[in-house]
Amino acid sequence: MTRPGKSSLSEHCPLAAVMGLRERKKLEAWRTIRSTALALISERGFDAVSVEDIAGASGVSRTTFFSYFPSKEAVVFDLDPLEVQQWRDLLADPRADLPLWEALTDVSLGLARLLAERLPLQKRLFEQSPELCTSSRDTCDAFEPDLKEWISRRTPDGDPLRTALVYNTAFAAFSTAIEAWDPDDSFEHFLALVRDCLRWAGAGLAHPVS
Amino acid sequence: MTRPGKSSLSEHCPLAAVMGLRERKKLEAWRTIRSTALALISERGFDAVSVEDIAGASGVSRTTFFSYFPSKEAVVFDLDPLEVQQWRDLLADPRADLPLWEALTDVSLGLARLLAERLPLQKRLFEQSPELCTSSRDTCDAFEPDLKEWISRRTPDGDPLRTALVYNTAFAAFSTAIEAWDPDDSFEHFLALVRDCLRWAGAGLAHPVS
């Protein structure tokens, strides 16, 4: 588009200028594998695509695939390196003024936006093979350490029990929203669901109706 | 202990008299495999014991192992057939008078008691290999259909979103209690944890302190 020999990557990633060739190639490979994988999987279904298929179609060896993704599931659920950065920014946002549960709702909505793009595909895959739901929870657990630390800092005395309870409950609410969302509905609908679930869970489910 | 030829099973299981030879042998095999597996695993650790090891030590073939347990993890987490019966009894208990969340707490406490015996071992295994936590959640999902239906019946209009939210949140509270429990503490301590977690989650976590 500009100079010849310039990787297509730089269009999507202004950081490319700063990265060495090594890093740039790595990111490019990551994205190639991911998009190839998603194409194959969304076409044939998760179980009908083997890691070899993905590796082959990506022009890479099986071994290399596993050097980029720790498991077959990860290629569906892992965040793009840039999105990981956005996730960290979300947690770093110094909105110390908000009460815990509101701040947590904000973070959840931010996370929802990060997941937005691949969510419809993921929901379709869930319907095909429910075992994947488990794996997705696994992958979401990648956020656990960061998020728990974030919660802990906002919890009186950093009480670990309370921290864990808040984390797990928020996670439950978030998962419920994902479960309940119909990919045919708008994305705003999904955000509303996330908000509602967190509000209800935060307000307490013991009351007959909220 | 009494008449010769009488299976040791009948001491534990008065139903044995009613069961045919087939069923009795099956239950006996199930228990042999389970206890052999737990012995090996608690000694060497989960990953260091293969299904072949278990099958071999149980005097049974690998194929047969998988006809009793759907996965290697299941041999650690599945409920004894008799316990499954107790679980169903728990759900059938017609305490329609209690409000949903209290009734749910009762059910959770009942479940806790069913899990009691193997919980210390399971917690030790969790520490060794955190991947197992996931599998345990999997296995607990075996309760999901029953429990969701149970909740749905007690939810206004059987609203599926609310049902899912209640289920997931209760599950989160229960898991938190399991996470937080130290196997060196008494079992009553664990029950108290379950109660507390459910109470807090039910009362709403958005409040600064409960």
Add this chain to the structure above:
DNA sequence: TATAGACTTGTACCGGGTCCAGCTTTCTGT
């Protein structure tokens, strides 16, 4: 006691995941 049906077994196979030794590519210091 014979037969239908359940249970077991060995074997072969698939696919995910790890390990390793050797090769190619990029980076760094001079």
Add this chain to the structure above:
DNA sequence: ACAGAAAGCTGGACCCGGTACAAGTCTATA
């Protein structure tokens, strides 16, 4: 610009969990 260090890629061997299947063995039933 070049040499050596370091990082990355590759194929192949291997382990293990899980499934399929055909053949055998045992229990139930009439």
